Amino acid sequence: MPAVELQPDIYWVGVNDHTTDLFEGLWPITREGVSYNSYFVKAEKKAIIDLAKSIKVEEFIDRVNEVSAVSAIDYIILNHMEPDHTSILKIIRELAPQAEILCSAKAAPLVNAFYGITSKVRVVEDGEELDLGGKKLKFFMTPFVHWPETMMTYETENKILFACDAFGSYGALRGGIFDDDNVDYDFYEKEALRYYANIVASFSTHVLKAIDKLADLPLSMVAPSHGLVWRNNPARIVELYKKWAEYGKNRGEKKVTVLYGSMYGNTAAMMDAVAQGLAETGIPVELYDVSRTHGSYILPSVWSSRGIILGAPTYENRLFPPAAHFLDLVERKGMKEKKFAYFGSYGWGGGARRELEKRIEIMKWEEVDAFDFQGGPTLDDFKKGEAFGKRFGDTILKN
DSSP, rough: OEEEEEETTTEOOOEEEEOEEETTTTTEOOOOOOOEEOOEEEEESEEOOOOOOOOHHHHHHHHHHHSSSSGGGGGOOSSOOOOOHHHHHHHHHHHHHTTTEEEOTTTHHHHHHHHHOTTTTOOOTOOOEEEOOOOOOEOOOOOOOSSSTTTEETTTTTTTTEEETTTTSSSOOSOOBBTSEEEEEHHHOOOOOOOOIIIIIIHHHHHHHHHHHHTTTTSSSEEEEOBBBSSSOHHHHHHHHHHHHHHHHHHHEEEEEEEEESSSSHHHHHHHHHHHHHHHHOOOEEEEETSSHEEEEHHHHHHHEEEEEEEOOOTTTTTOOHHHHHHHHHHHHTTTOOOEEEEEEEEOEEEEEEEEHHHHHTOOOOEEEEEEEESSSOHHHHHHHHHHHHHHHHHHHHH
């Protein structure tokens, strides 16, 4: 893709990544890809806002050179220090040794820690403006969205917010970079939620604070570091992020996520009966096999659901490991205050429920119902499972 002009003398100079399998070494993006969005502001002084991952060095430099020589850059603005935004920094600095690096107070030590750079690094303050001679940039500190040093940059004339990791999404750009281009909008919205649940959900309180802080800022465009640039309806992605952040307070929507894992098919068979009971209530239901689905794709459902059902067998007197591993991820992401129910099979002895009780206490989940059964489920067990699902669905609809 060539450089794209957002507004006169303001350009997208990012790159697409179709080859990285794991974002942050953890979240799968093999199918979806990701973009590293960088922006160039061209005035009497020239500024580049955020950079890219170092796997795309030549492509990135070529794209910047379409707009202006890299060697002419006056300011390198680092909204966030994570290496997917900054690992090309040393090369850019070598090509433009006169360039001054601008960042938040908490980012400055990280510039040294990651890249050994200490000279021409200047800390900017909250609300400070930078006059480029014809264009002005204003900086807003937005800590913990999603690192403590994070800030955003606002171009005052055209009202463009360069939001870094806020309002971003997975998904490489498919020819067009804007929300009103001919793109699969539903895909990007879904990937924005997955990105939020994977990367940002732990910091939802800070997301809401940042949104409140920027509420009176007129926006013609929201330009994040990953995913679409929102120009047709920039308020849409802000509204979505606000809704998703508020799940941390209101426990999510009135729907149920059913998580299950099964060793020999007995718990999976019961899952069908439980799902049948849920369906009778009319409540929306999403089902995931925790043994076969990466947690990245399950977390958005857990984050947005008020009710969680786990079906998993006992394994060596404890919870089935794939289920335990996923709950560990949920705990790490701070997804609390859910209503919860459990069912599962056991063989020569139980134990899964005992471990679960300790886990849900830590996560502050409310156990609404639970039952387990030995060996294969009987017809009577299936009837219990159907009734179990119906009771839980009714409970979520009423609360």
